[in-house]
Amino acid sequence: MHSSNSPDSSEETSMKYFGCAWYPEAWPRERWAEDIRLMKEAGINAVRMGExxxxxxxPQEGKFEFSDYRHLLEKLHENGIAVLLCTPTAAPPKWMSSRYPEILKSDKTGQPVYDGNRRHCCPSSLKFREFSRRITEKMAETFRDSPAIFAWQLDNEIAAEAEHGFCFCDGCAKRFRTHLEMKYRTVENLNAAWNGAFWSGDFTSFDEIDPRNFKRVSWKAEYAQFMSSLYTELAYEQRDILRQVNPSWKITTNSWTSFLPDVAPDEIYPGLDFASCDTYLGNDSLEFSHSFWDYYRNIRGKRQAFTVGETGAWNPVTTQKDAYQVLRTWAWDAFAHGAENLFYFRWRQSLMGEESHPSILPWSGNPGEAYGIISRTIREIRAFSGQHPGLPPxxxxxxxxxxxxxxxxxxYRDDYSYFHAVVRMNQALNETGVHADILPLSLITEHTLSAYKLVILPQIEHLPDAVCRFLHEYRRNGGKILAQCRLNRMDEFGKYRMESAPANLQKLFGLHIDESCNICKGVDFREFEYNERTLPENNRSLDVEFMGKQARLLSFMEKPxxxxxxxxxxYTAGLYQGAPLFTEHDGAFYLAAPMNREGLALVMRHLLKQCGIPRFHVPPKCQRIQRGTILFYINNTADTAVFEDDGIELxxxxxxxKEIRER
Amino acid sequence: MHSSNSPDSSEETSMKYFGCAWYPEAWPRERWAEDIRLMKEAGINAVRMGExxxxxxxPQEGKFEFSDYRHLLEKLHENGIAVLLCTPTAAPPKWMSSRYPEILKSDKTGQPVYDGNRRHCCPSSLKFREFSRRITEKMAETFRDSPAIFAWQLDNEIAAEAEHGFCFCDGCAKRFRTHLEMKYRTVENLNAAWNGAFWSGDFTSFDEIDPRNFKRVSWKAEYAQFMSSLYTELAYEQRDILRQVNPSWKITTNSWTSFLPDVAPDEIYPGLDFASCDTYLGNDSLEFSHSFWDYYRNIRGKRQAFTVGETGAWNPVTTQKDAYQVLRTWAWDAFAHGAENLFYFRWRQSLMGEESHPSILPWSGNPGEAYGIISRTIREIRAFSGQHPGLPPxxxxxxxxxxxxxxxxxxYRDDYSYFHAVVRMNQALNETGVHADILPLSLITEHTLSAYKLVILPQIEHLPDAVCRFLHEYRRNGGKILAQCRLNRMDEFGKYRMESAPANLQKLFGLHIDESCNICKGVDFREFEYNERTLPENNRSLDVEFMGKQARLLSFMEKPxxxxxxxxxxYTAGLYQGAPLFTEHDGAFYLAAPMNREGLALVMRHLLKQCGIPRFHVPPKCQRIQRGTILFYINNTADTAVFEDDGIELxxxxxxxKEIRER
Amino acid sequence: MHSSNSPDSSEETSMKYFGCAWYPEAWPRERWAEDIRLMKEAGINAVRMGExxxxxxxPQEGKFEFSDYRHLLEKLHENGIAVLLCTPTAAPPKWMSSRYPEILKSDKTGQPVYDGNRRHCCPSSLKFREFSRRITEKMAETFRDSPAIFAWQLDNEIAAEAEHGFCFCDGCAKRFRTHLEMKYRTVENLNAAWNGAFWSGDFTSFDEIDPRNFKRVSWKAEYAQFMSSLYTELAYEQRDILRQVNPSWKITTNSWTSFLPDVAPDEIYPGLDFASCDTYLGNDSLEFSHSFWDYYRNIRGKRQAFTVGETGAWNPVTTQKDAYQVLRTWAWDAFAHGAENLFYFRWRQSLMGEESHPSILPWSGNPGEAYGIISRTIREIRAFSGQHPGLPPxxxxxxxxxxxxxxxxxxYRDDYSYFHAVVRMNQALNETGVHADILPLSLITEHTLSAYKLVILPQIEHLPDAVCRFLHEYRRNGGKILAQCRLNRMDEFGKYRMESAPANLQKLFGLHIDESCNICKGVDFREFEYNERTLPENNRSLDVEFMGKQARLLSFMEKPxxxxxxxxxxYTAGLYQGAPLFTEHDGAFYLAAPMNREGLALVMRHLLKQCGIPRFHVPPKCQRIQRGTILFYINNTADTAVFEDDGIELxxxxxxxKEIRER
Structure with a gap:
C-alpha cells in the first residue's frame, strides 16, 4: 500500500483515503481492537494519528516510549488501514513548559501565554526547536520501516497568531531585526520603505525596532510575513529530518480553513509533497469552501489533487429531517473539486477538552447515524472511484x-475582507457552471497564464513588476483580463504609490485612477461584503443601472x-455619476467597484461570452463541475435543484x- | 426580643423583621436620631449594619474604636429596632493593603487587583485571615451582651470570582495543589480523572498544576469548587469565633442573586443558622426570583423560612402611574414564598460610590414616595402576620x-444556562398554581424524596450513584419522575461518560441515548434559552407537534x-423525526429536548394529571401560592388579573x- | 502679512486663512515646489506644519536640523502662504523612548504604552519635559524672525487620556498626591470631601492614594482634572519659551472635536491667544458642530473669532451626486459661526500610517474633485470676505x-451624555433661528450674564456659589432663566448634596426637589439621548402631553x-403624574426632565416669546445665522430648503x- 499509493502518482488520482483523526492514547487500551474493527467495517482505510x-x-524529558504506537501501526496495517502519522509538536507536554518556561510564547506585555492546550511554544526558542527536532528524529527512526505509514503530517494546523497571538519575546524580536537588516541593509532604506518620516517614525538603528509597538498596518504585515517564514522554517526542519531517514515518505501539513492562515499556504506547500486543507461543513460557508478547494488544488504551483485534512463528521443543520445527507454531498463535492483523501475529525467524541467537536462515534462509542451515513458515503465514492481511476483534478x-x-x-487594516472579494468573484463564475483555478501570485511564472482564456484580478492591491509583465504578455497573446478596483495601488512595502493606479498597467487597461471613496462609513466592511443581509437601509450600498439591469455597488468605488x-x-448614480464604472481596452476589462452577486453575474455573462466560454444555469449553492471525463451535478440543498440548461432535476x-466524451 | 425572635423558633415563622441597610458612619452624627425616628415611624424594626x-x-492597625456603634446599638434597642450586625471583612481599610500588599488578590498575570471598593483580599492570605479573625473577635467581645443584636451576617455577598475574578496568587495555587493531592492522591489518578492524555495534558507532578493556565472547562470548575470551599472555610472561621463568644447568636451570610453564587449556597448554608438571599425587584426577573426563593427555602437540607437580605427600595418601572405599588406586591410575594425577614437596600441614597442604588430616603434625607409605600407595606404585612403567627413556609x-x-x-462551558432551565421548569409549574421545592442534590438523603409525588430532573448532567439509588427507591414506592435531556451524561469529574446515557438510570426510564445534537449553531444559548424574543428566524428552534398541539424545541435535542x-x-420534524421525544416507563418520564413555555405547559398538564395534583389557571407573572392555611393570590402586573379556576379578579x-381549612 | 494679520486685530475678523496640514518631510523634496504651486493656485494662503x-x-539627541523647514518657510512666504508652525511634541522620535524608556506613559499595570504613533510620553517626566523645552527653544530661536509665521500651535490635539489612557506612573501619582495635599491640606478634609467613610474608604495618609485603583466616579474625575492641569502646564511651558523669544507671536493649540477634550478647553485657552478646534465634517454630527463652534467662540472668556484647526477635505456621503457641495456649505457654515481660519487635514493622502484620512490631493498627487471644490470654496469665501472686512463673530x-x-x-459615571444635553438644547434654539453663546461656567464673572435676555442651564449638576449669586442678580435685573433637571444637586467634590435640589436656587425657582428616577433601565443613556432612533418600544421614554401638544421624556425625571x-x-403620565414638569417663578423656568426635540421646541417657543426674542422657521440641518451685518441662510441638505418666515427657497x-441694516 505504501509507495504505490503515494499521492503524487498521477495515474491514480481518484479518491484514495477516507480517514479520520484517532486519539487511541485517550481511550482504554481494551477498546482499540473494537475501534479498528468498526473503522474497517465503515470502509475507513486511513487514520491520522499522533499530533x-x-x-x-x-513522558519524561529524554525518555521515549513508542511501543503503543508501534503496536497500533501494526494492527492498523494488518487491517488495511494506512496511517497519516503526525509530528506532535502542536501540543508539547506539560513538563516541558514547567521545566523550561522560556519555551513559552510571550504576549505584548512580556507575559507568557498559558500552556493549557495547544500552540503555546515560541517558534524561535532554541530549546523548543531542539525538542522539536529530537522528537521528530525519534519518531522517524522508530517508524522508519513501518509499511502502515502512507504519509506524514508536520505538526497540526500550524499557526503563528491564531491561538495565542504572535510571540513577541525578545528572541523573536531579535530574529525579526536581523531579518529586517538582511532585507533592507540600512536603516535609511527601511525608513524610506516604511514611510518613517510621518509621525517622527524614523528609526536611527535596527535596535530600536520593537514589533510589540507596531501600530501601522504595513509594519504589522511585515511581522506577520516574518512569522509565517519562521514557522515554515520550523516545519521544514522536521521535514528534512524525515526525508533523511526515509526519502520515500510523502510529507504534508494541514492548514486551517482560510485563504490566509497566518502561515501562508503559498509559502509552505511548495516545499512539501501535497497540500492538505481543513474544511468544515457549514452551509453558510459553502461558497467559501468551493473557492478554498480551488485554491489548494493550485497551491504548489501546479494543479494537483489535495487532501481534506479535517472535516466535521456531523451536520450542523439539524432542523431538516434529511440533513444527514449533507455529509454525503459534501464528500462528493470535495471529490469533484479534486480531493483525493478526506479525513473526518474525529473518530470518537472527546470526553473533555474538545467535547463539542462533532465526531463519527458519540461518547458512548456506539455507532449511530453519523457512522451510518459516512459508511454509505465511503462505499459509494470508493465504488465510483474504483470504476474511474486516475481522474485528474x-x-x-x-x-x-x-x-x-x-x-x-x-x-491588519481592518478594512474589507480581501478573500471574500475573491470568493464573491469565483461564486459568480460557479453560478454559471464555470470553475476557476485560484492561483497565488507568488507562484506565477511567465508560463502560468498562457493556459487560460480569462484571468481575473479581484482587488489585488499590489502586483510585482514581473506579474505586470506576464499580464502584458498574456494580453498580447489574446488572453482576456478582468480587474476589479484597487488594482496595484500599493508598493511592495504596503505603502500607497505616489502615482496613478493601476501602476504599470495603465496602458493595458487604457485608463488611470487618482480618486476613490468609500460608499459607506462606519461600516465593518468585512461582514458587510460577505453578507448583504446585514445592510441597514441606504447607508452601505449604491444602486446603479448596470448593463441594462440593476446592480448594487458595495462599500467602495473608484473614478477611472x-x-x-x-x-x-x-456610474448612473452617486458621487461619480457619469464616470466610467466598467471599461474595456482591447480585451482588458476594468470594474471600478465591488458589486453584489447580481452585478457580478452580469459582468461574467459579458466576459464569458467575449471569451467564448459556455455558460450553464446552476441553482444557488449547487455545483456543476467537471473532473476528467466526469461531470458532477451536486445539490447541496433541501430542495429539488433544476439545472435548466442541462435539463436535469436533482x-x-x-x-x-455523467460520463462525457470530451472534457 | 433577642432569643425569642430567633429565626429558628418554628412556632412563629410569620414575617418578623422589616429592615434596611444603614451606614451611619457615612452620615453626620447629628442626623442619627432623626434617622432612627423615621425608621421607627415607618415600622422598620431591624437594621443591617457594619459590613x-x-x-x-x-482606623489604624490594632487600634479599635467601637464607641459609635455601641451607642447606636443602644439607641436602636431603645427604639425597638433590632440589629443584624455584620463582620466588615468585605471592605478592608486602605491602610491594610497599603501596608501589606500581599493581602491583595492577584489576577492571572500576577497583577494585584485594585483595592478601591470591595472584595479585593486573597482568601488564602494568612495575614488577611489574621486580620479577619481579630476584627471578628473584637466585635464579638464588644457586643457580646448587646440585646439589640438579633443575628450576625458574616461578611457581605461573599464571592470568589464575581468582583475581581478568582485570586490566582501563588498561595492560592499552592493550597489548590495540596487540595488536589489530598483528593486524587497520585498524579496518575488525577490524569485519568482529568483526561490528561488529550492534548499532551498529562501532569508528571502536582507541582506542574497552575490554575491560571486552565483552559478545559472541568479543570476550571474544579478550581471554582475549591474556591467556594476556601471562602466557606474563611466564613466558618468567623462563625466559630462568634459562637464561642456567645453560643446563642444566630448566624447567616447573604448570597447575591443567583442559583450559583461562586460560593455555593448548598455548601455554606448547612453550617449556618438560616439562609439569606439578596433579591432585587425587576419585572423581567420575576420568574427567576420565585424559583430563587423556592431554592433558598430548602438550602439547608430542610424546609425553613428565609431572609431576603437585600432588596431594592425603588421601582424601576416608572412609566406607570401606579408603579409604586410594585414594592407592595413584591414584599407580599416574598412573604408568601416563605420569607420571614426582608431588608431594603438602603436607608438613604449614597452620596458617592454607590449613588445609583435606589434607597428608602433620597440624598436630601426627606421622606418621599418610597418611604410612604414601604411604610404602608410594612404596616399591612405586619398586621396580617400578627393575626397569623407561626405560618410555616x-x-x-x-x-x-x-x-x-x-x-x-x-x-465555564459557555453553553446553555443550566439554572435558567431550572427556572423555566418551575415557571411551567407556577403557571398551573403548583410550586416546587428546589433541592440541591448535595443535600438529598435516602429520606428526602419520599415527601414528594413528583421529582423533576432538569438537564442534570451528573448524578451521584447514591442519588440514582434514591431515585430507583423513590420510583419503587410509587413516586413519579420527569427527567429532561442531558441526564447523567457526565462523571463526577465533568468528563462525558464512555457509556450510553442516562448512566445508572437506563432501566428506570426504559431507554438509552448515544446521540444528540445542537438545533442551532453559533448561538449564545444562555440568552437564547431565557428569552425567545431574541430568536432570529428558523435558526434557533425547531417547531414540532406535541401532545396534540404545537411546541418549540430549543437549542439541543437527544435521540433516545x-x-x-x-x-x-x-419528534415530528428535524433530524430525529420519528424518534422518541417524550416517553414514559412505569411512572418515569423522559423529555429529550429543552422546550419553550407552551411545550412545558403541555408536559406539566400531562404529568400533574398522572400524579393527581390539581392544576389552576394562573395569569402570567401572577402567583397562586399557599403558605400554611393562607392562600395568596398576587398580581404583579399593571392589568387586572383573572384567576379563572378560582373565579377571582384581582x-x-x-x-x-384567603384563609382555607385544608392545606 | 505677519503682524497685521494676527487673529486678534479686531477690525478685520472676516475669513483670513484657508490652509491645510502639510507634511513635506514625508514626500520627495522634488515635489515641494509643485505642492506650493498647487496650493497657491487653489487660493490656500496658510499651512500648518511641523507637528x-x-x-x-x-534626528539624534541634541543634534538639530532645521534647514529644510527654513527653506520651506522662505518659499512659502515668497508665495504668499503663511505658516502655522507647530511644536512637534505630540510625536517624539523613536530614539528618545529607546534611550529613555522612562519618558513613556505607564498604564494601570505599570506597563509602558507603545511608542509607535503619538502621545506616548508621560506629562510629568522631567526628561520628557526637558526635551520638550529644548526643541521648543531651538525652533523658537531658529524661526525667530521668520515673516512666514502667522502663529504657533503648541503640540497637536493635546490629550491626557484619549490615545493611550492616562499615565499612571509613579511620578504622576506622586505629583497627584502633592496636588491633593495642597488642595485638601489634611487627609481628614480629603476623606470628608471624598466620602471616604463608605466602603472603608478613609485614607490614613496621602501616601495611600493610588489613582490606578480609583473606582469611584468623583475620584476619577479629580484625577482627570489634575491631568488636564498638568498638560496645560506643559503647554504653557512651551508658550512661555515662544513668548520670550518673540513676544509678538500669537499662540494657540488645537482641540479635538469634543466639548470636553480631556485637557479642558476652558482651562487652557484663556492663557493662549486664540482658540482652535478640530471639527470634522459628518452629516450626523452637524448639530454637534454648530454647538461646538458656539462654544469655542466664547472659550477665552470673551467673544472672539476662532480657528477650525482641522477639517476633512472630503465628503463621507458619497451616494449623492452633488455631495461634493457639502464641502462648500460646511466652510460657509463655519465662517458664519465665527471662524476666521480653516485648515484642511491634509494636503495629500498619507502613504502609510493614516492612509484613510481624506485629503485635498490623492496619493497620486494629481488634483481631483476635492481640490476643485475646495479651490472654488476658497475663492468664493475670500471674495465675499474681502467685500466685508471686519465682520465680528x-x-x-x-x-x-x-x-x-x-x-x-x-x-466616568457612565450615565447620560451631558454635552449632548447641551447640544440638544442649542439645537432647539437653532431650529428657530436663534443661536446661543455657549459659556463655560469657570469663566463667568459678575458682568457676564447681563448681556443676555435668556440664560439656559442644561442639567448642570454643580454650580459654584458665586454663579448662584450671579444668577440671582441677573434675575433681579430682569433676565430670564431656563434650568433643566439635575440642577446643582452635587457639591464641588462631585458628591450629591445632603439637601434638596437645586441648592442655593430653590427660592429663585420657587420649588425644591428630593426625588427623581430613571425612566428606563439598563440603557446606555449616552447613545440614547442623542439618537432616539435606537429606542426599543416602551422602555426608554415616556410620552406626555405638553403645552397642548405631545412630547417625549427621556431617561430621567424629577418630582419638583x-x-x-x-x-x-x-406630568400627564408615569410615576409622577400630576406633579410639576415645567414651572415658572417670576421669570425663572424649570424643566424637570430631558425631552425630545419636539418637546424642547415647545419649551423654546414659550420662552422666546416671554423674552421678546423673534423666532424664525428653519428647516432641519439648515442654519439661519447672523454675523455682523450679514444674515446667512445655509442649506446643508440634498433637498431644497424653505425658510418659511423669510420667504426663501434655497x-x-x-x-x-443677505446684507441687513440693523443687527
Missing amino acids: FNWGRFE PESNVAILTDRLTGFITK IPDTCRILQE PPYECLR | FNWGRFE PESNVAILTDRLTGFITK IPDTCRILQE PPYECLR | FNWGRFE PESNVAILTDRLTGFITK IPDTCRILQE PPYECLR
Missing part, C-alpha cells in the same frame, strides 16, 4: 489571482479617467455523475 | 433537583433509543389572602 | 452655561415640589448671504 501525543511519546480556462501581501495588509478604453457602463442532497 | 465599616472600627409535593457540578461546568419505555410523543398590583 | 516632525528636527442674547465638573463626572412657582405643565447645498 497531540507528545506527552505519551516522551478539475481543469479550468479561467484563473483568479490572489496576493499574500494584500491578504496580510487588509487583515479613461485614456484609450471604451466605456461599457458609466433531488435534495444528491449528486449525479 | 463596610472596618475602616472606622479599626410553603409546602410542596413536587421537587426540582439541582446540581452544583452541572452549574459550575455549564458556567427505546428499550422498554412507551413513546408518548415522537386589580393591578394587589395581593389577596 | 509630527520632531524626528527630522532632532455672531452675537447672541441667549447664553447656555456648561460645566467642566459635570462633564468629567458624567463621563412647588413652593412659590407657577405650574406651566404637569437649492441643495447652497449658502445665501
Whole structure:
C-alpha cells in the first residue's frame, strides 16, 4: 500500500483515503481492537494519528516510549488501514513548559501565554526547536520501516497568531531585526520603505525596532510575513529530518480553513509533497469552501489533487429531517473539486477538552447515524472511484489571482475582507457552471497564464513588476483580463504609490485612477461584503443601472479617467455619476467597484461570452463541475435543484455523475 | 426580643423583621436620631449594619474604636429596632493593603487587583485571615451582651470570582495543589480523572498544576469548587469565633442573586443558622426570583423560612402611574414564598460610590414616595402576620433537583444556562398554581424524596450513584419522575461518560441515548434559552407537534433509543423525526429536548394529571401560592388579573389572602 | 502679512486663512515646489506644519536640523502662504523612548504604552519635559524672525487620556498626591470631601492614594482634572519659551472635536491667544458642530473669532451626486459661526500610517474633485470676505452655561451624555433661528450674564456659589432663566448634596426637589439621548402631553415640589403624574426632565416669546445665522430648503448671504 499509493502518482488520482483523526492514547487500551474493527467495517482505510501525543511519546524529558504506537501501526496495517502519522509538536507536554518556561510564547506585555492546550511554544526558542527536532528524529527512526505509514503530517494546523497571538519575546524580536537588516541593509532604506518620516517614525538603528509597538498596518504585515517564514522554517526542519531517514515518505501539513492562515499556504506547500486543507461543513460557508478547494488544488504551483485534512463528521443543520445527507454531498463535492483523501475529525467524541467537536462515534462509542451515513458515503465514492481511476483534478480556462501581501495588509487594516472579494468573484463564475483555478501570485511564472482564456484580478492591491509583465504578455497573446478596483495601488512595502493606479498597467487597461471613496462609513466592511443581509437601509450600498439591469455597488468605488478604453457602463448614480464604472481596452476589462452577486453575474455573462466560454444555469449553492471525463451535478440543498440548461432535476442532497466524451 | 425572635423558633415563622441597610458612619452624627425616628415611624424594626465599616472600627492597625456603634446599638434597642450586625471583612481599610500588599488578590498575570471598593483580599492570605479573625473577635467581645443584636451576617455577598475574578496568587495555587493531592492522591489518578492524555495534558507532578493556565472547562470548575470551599472555610472561621463568644447568636451570610453564587449556597448554608438571599425587584426577573426563593427555602437540607437580605427600595418601572405599588406586591410575594425577614437596600441614597442604588430616603434625607409605600407595606404585612403567627413556609409535593457540578461546568462551558432551565421548569409549574421545592442534590438523603409525588430532573448532567439509588427507591414506592435531556451524561469529574446515557438510570426510564445534537449553531444559548424574543428566524428552534398541539424545541435535542419505555410523543420534524421525544416507563418520564413555555405547559398538564395534583389557571407573572392555611393570590402586573379556576379578579398590583381549612 | 494679520486685530475678523496640514518631510523634496504651486493656485494662503516632525528636527539627541523647514518657510512666504508652525511634541522620535524608556506613559499595570504613533510620553517626566523645552527653544530661536509665521500651535490635539489612557506612573501619582495635599491640606478634609467613610474608604495618609485603583466616579474625575492641569502646564511651558523669544507671536493649540477634550478647553485657552478646534465634517454630527463652534467662540472668556484647526477635505456621503457641495456649505457654515481660519487635514493622502484620512490631493498627487471644490470654496469665501472686512463673530442674547465638573463626572459615571444635553438644547434654539453663546461656567464673572435676555442651564449638576449669586442678580435685573433637571444637586467634590435640589436656587425657582428616577433601565443613556432612533418600544421614554401638544421624556425625571412657582405643565403620565414638569417663578423656568426635540421646541417657543426674542422657521440641518451685518441662510441638505418666515427657497447645498441694516 505504501509507495504505490503515494499521492503524487498521477495515474491514480481518484479518491484514495477516507480517514479520520484517532486519539487511541485517550481511550482504554481494551477498546482499540473494537475501534479498528468498526473503522474497517465503515470502509475507513486511513487514520491520522499522533499530533497531540507528545506527552505519551516522551513522558519524561529524554525518555521515549513508542511501543503503543508501534503496536497500533501494526494492527492498523494488518487491517488495511494506512496511517497519516503526525509530528506532535502542536501540543508539547506539560513538563516541558514547567521545566523550561522560556519555551513559552510571550504576549505584548512580556507575559507568557498559558500552556493549557495547544500552540503555546515560541517558534524561535532554541530549546523548543531542539525538542522539536529530537522528537521528530525519534519518531522517524522508530517508524522508519513501518509499511502502515502512507504519509506524514508536520505538526497540526500550524499557526503563528491564531491561538495565542504572535510571540513577541525578545528572541523573536531579535530574529525579526536581523531579518529586517538582511532585507533592507540600512536603516535609511527601511525608513524610506516604511514611510518613517510621518509621525517622527524614523528609526536611527535596527535596535530600536520593537514589533510589540507596531501600530501601522504595513509594519504589522511585515511581522506577520516574518512569522509565517519562521514557522515554515520550523516545519521544514522536521521535514528534512524525515526525508533523511526515509526519502520515500510523502510529507504534508494541514492548514486551517482560510485563504490566509497566518502561515501562508503559498509559502509552505511548495516545499512539501501535497497540500492538505481543513474544511468544515457549514452551509453558510459553502461558497467559501468551493473557492478554498480551488485554491489548494493550485497551491504548489501546479494543479494537483489535495487532501481534506479535517472535516466535521456531523451536520450542523439539524432542523431538516434529511440533513444527514449533507455529509454525503459534501464528500462528493470535495471529490469533484479534486480531493483525493478526506479525513473526518474525529473518530470518537472527546470526553473533555474538545467535547463539542462533532465526531463519527458519540461518547458512548456506539455507532449511530453519523457512522451510518459516512459508511454509505465511503462505499459509494470508493465504488465510483474504483470504476474511474486516475481522474485528474478539475481543469479550468479561467484563473483568479490572489496576493499574500494584500491578504496580510487588509487583515491588519481592518478594512474589507480581501478573500471574500475573491470568493464573491469565483461564486459568480460557479453560478454559471464555470470553475476557476485560484492561483497565488507568488507562484506565477511567465508560463502560468498562457493556459487560460480569462484571468481575473479581484482587488489585488499590489502586483510585482514581473506579474505586470506576464499580464502584458498574456494580453498580447489574446488572453482576456478582468480587474476589479484597487488594482496595484500599493508598493511592495504596503505603502500607497505616489502615482496613478493601476501602476504599470495603465496602458493595458487604457485608463488611470487618482480618486476613490468609500460608499459607506462606519461600516465593518468585512461582514458587510460577505453578507448583504446585514445592510441597514441606504447607508452601505449604491444602486446603479448596470448593463441594462440593476446592480448594487458595495462599500467602495473608484473614478477611472479613461485614456484609450471604451466605456461599457458609466456610474448612473452617486458621487461619480457619469464616470466610467466598467471599461474595456482591447480585451482588458476594468470594474471600478465591488458589486453584489447580481452585478457580478452580469459582468461574467459579458466576459464569458467575449471569451467564448459556455455558460450553464446552476441553482444557488449547487455545483456543476467537471473532473476528467466526469461531470458532477451536486445539490447541496433541501430542495429539488433544476439545472435548466442541462435539463436535469436533482433531488435534495444528491449528486449525479455523467460520463462525457470530451472534457 | 433577642432569643425569642430567633429565626429558628418554628412556632412563629410569620414575617418578623422589616429592615434596611444603614451606614451611619457615612452620615453626620447629628442626623442619627432623626434617622432612627423615621425608621421607627415607618415600622422598620431591624437594621443591617457594619459590613463596610472596618475602616472606622479599626482606623489604624490594632487600634479599635467601637464607641459609635455601641451607642447606636443602644439607641436602636431603645427604639425597638433590632440589629443584624455584620463582620466588615468585605471592605478592608486602605491602610491594610497599603501596608501589606500581599493581602491583595492577584489576577492571572500576577497583577494585584485594585483595592478601591470591595472584595479585593486573597482568601488564602494568612495575614488577611489574621486580620479577619481579630476584627471578628473584637466585635464579638464588644457586643457580646448587646440585646439589640438579633443575628450576625458574616461578611457581605461573599464571592470568589464575581468582583475581581478568582485570586490566582501563588498561595492560592499552592493550597489548590495540596487540595488536589489530598483528593486524587497520585498524579496518575488525577490524569485519568482529568483526561490528561488529550492534548499532551498529562501532569508528571502536582507541582506542574497552575490554575491560571486552565483552559478545559472541568479543570476550571474544579478550581471554582475549591474556591467556594476556601471562602466557606474563611466564613466558618468567623462563625466559630462568634459562637464561642456567645453560643446563642444566630448566624447567616447573604448570597447575591443567583442559583450559583461562586460560593455555593448548598455548601455554606448547612453550617449556618438560616439562609439569606439578596433579591432585587425587576419585572423581567420575576420568574427567576420565585424559583430563587423556592431554592433558598430548602438550602439547608430542610424546609425553613428565609431572609431576603437585600432588596431594592425603588421601582424601576416608572412609566406607570401606579408603579409604586410594585414594592407592595413584591414584599407580599416574598412573604408568601416563605420569607420571614426582608431588608431594603438602603436607608438613604449614597452620596458617592454607590449613588445609583435606589434607597428608602433620597440624598436630601426627606421622606418621599418610597418611604410612604414601604411604610404602608410594612404596616399591612405586619398586621396580617400578627393575626397569623407561626405560618410555616410553603409546602410542596413536587421537587426540582439541582446540581452544583452541572452549574459550575455549564458556567465555564459557555453553553446553555443550566439554572435558567431550572427556572423555566418551575415557571411551567407556577403557571398551573403548583410550586416546587428546589433541592440541591448535595443535600438529598435516602429520606428526602419520599415527601414528594413528583421529582423533576432538569438537564442534570451528573448524578451521584447514591442519588440514582434514591431515585430507583423513590420510583419503587410509587413516586413519579420527569427527567429532561442531558441526564447523567457526565462523571463526577465533568468528563462525558464512555457509556450510553442516562448512566445508572437506563432501566428506570426504559431507554438509552448515544446521540444528540445542537438545533442551532453559533448561538449564545444562555440568552437564547431565557428569552425567545431574541430568536432570529428558523435558526434557533425547531417547531414540532406535541401532545396534540404545537411546541418549540430549543437549542439541543437527544435521540433516545427505546428499550422498554412507551413513546408518548415522537419528534415530528428535524433530524430525529420519528424518534422518541417524550416517553414514559412505569411512572418515569423522559423529555429529550429543552422546550419553550407552551411545550412545558403541555408536559406539566400531562404529568400533574398522572400524579393527581390539581392544576389552576394562573395569569402570567401572577402567583397562586399557599403558605400554611393562607392562600395568596398576587398580581404583579399593571392589568387586572383573572384567576379563572378560582373565579377571582384581582386589580393591578394587589395581593389577596384567603384563609382555607385544608392545606 | 505677519503682524497685521494676527487673529486678534479686531477690525478685520472676516475669513483670513484657508490652509491645510502639510507634511513635506514625508514626500520627495522634488515635489515641494509643485505642492506650493498647487496650493497657491487653489487660493490656500496658510499651512500648518511641523507637528509630527520632531524626528527630522532632532534626528539624534541634541543634534538639530532645521534647514529644510527654513527653506520651506522662505518659499512659502515668497508665495504668499503663511505658516502655522507647530511644536512637534505630540510625536517624539523613536530614539528618545529607546534611550529613555522612562519618558513613556505607564498604564494601570505599570506597563509602558507603545511608542509607535503619538502621545506616548508621560506629562510629568522631567526628561520628557526637558526635551520638550529644548526643541521648543531651538525652533523658537531658529524661526525667530521668520515673516512666514502667522502663529504657533503648541503640540497637536493635546490629550491626557484619549490615545493611550492616562499615565499612571509613579511620578504622576506622586505629583497627584502633592496636588491633593495642597488642595485638601489634611487627609481628614480629603476623606470628608471624598466620602471616604463608605466602603472603608478613609485614607490614613496621602501616601495611600493610588489613582490606578480609583473606582469611584468623583475620584476619577479629580484625577482627570489634575491631568488636564498638568498638560496645560506643559503647554504653557512651551508658550512661555515662544513668548520670550518673540513676544509678538500669537499662540494657540488645537482641540479635538469634543466639548470636553480631556485637557479642558476652558482651562487652557484663556492663557493662549486664540482658540482652535478640530471639527470634522459628518452629516450626523452637524448639530454637534454648530454647538461646538458656539462654544469655542466664547472659550477665552470673551467673544472672539476662532480657528477650525482641522477639517476633512472630503465628503463621507458619497451616494449623492452633488455631495461634493457639502464641502462648500460646511466652510460657509463655519465662517458664519465665527471662524476666521480653516485648515484642511491634509494636503495629500498619507502613504502609510493614516492612509484613510481624506485629503485635498490623492496619493497620486494629481488634483481631483476635492481640490476643485475646495479651490472654488476658497475663492468664493475670500471674495465675499474681502467685500466685508471686519465682520465680528455672531452675537447672541441667549447664553447656555456648561460645566467642566459635570462633564468629567458624567463621563466616568457612565450615565447620560451631558454635552449632548447641551447640544440638544442649542439645537432647539437653532431650529428657530436663534443661536446661543455657549459659556463655560469657570469663566463667568459678575458682568457676564447681563448681556443676555435668556440664560439656559442644561442639567448642570454643580454650580459654584458665586454663579448662584450671579444668577440671582441677573434675575433681579430682569433676565430670564431656563434650568433643566439635575440642577446643582452635587457639591464641588462631585458628591450629591445632603439637601434638596437645586441648592442655593430653590427660592429663585420657587420649588425644591428630593426625588427623581430613571425612566428606563439598563440603557446606555449616552447613545440614547442623542439618537432616539435606537429606542426599543416602551422602555426608554415616556410620552406626555405638553403645552397642548405631545412630547417625549427621556431617561430621567424629577418630582419638583412647588413652593412659590407657577405650574406651566404637569406630568400627564408615569410615576409622577400630576406633579410639576415645567414651572415658572417670576421669570425663572424649570424643566424637570430631558425631552425630545419636539418637546424642547415647545419649551423654546414659550420662552422666546416671554423674552421678546423673534423666532424664525428653519428647516432641519439648515442654519439661519447672523454675523455682523450679514444674515446667512445655509442649506446643508440634498433637498431644497424653505425658510418659511423669510420667504426663501434655497437649492441643495447652497449658502445665501443677505446684507441687513440693523443687527
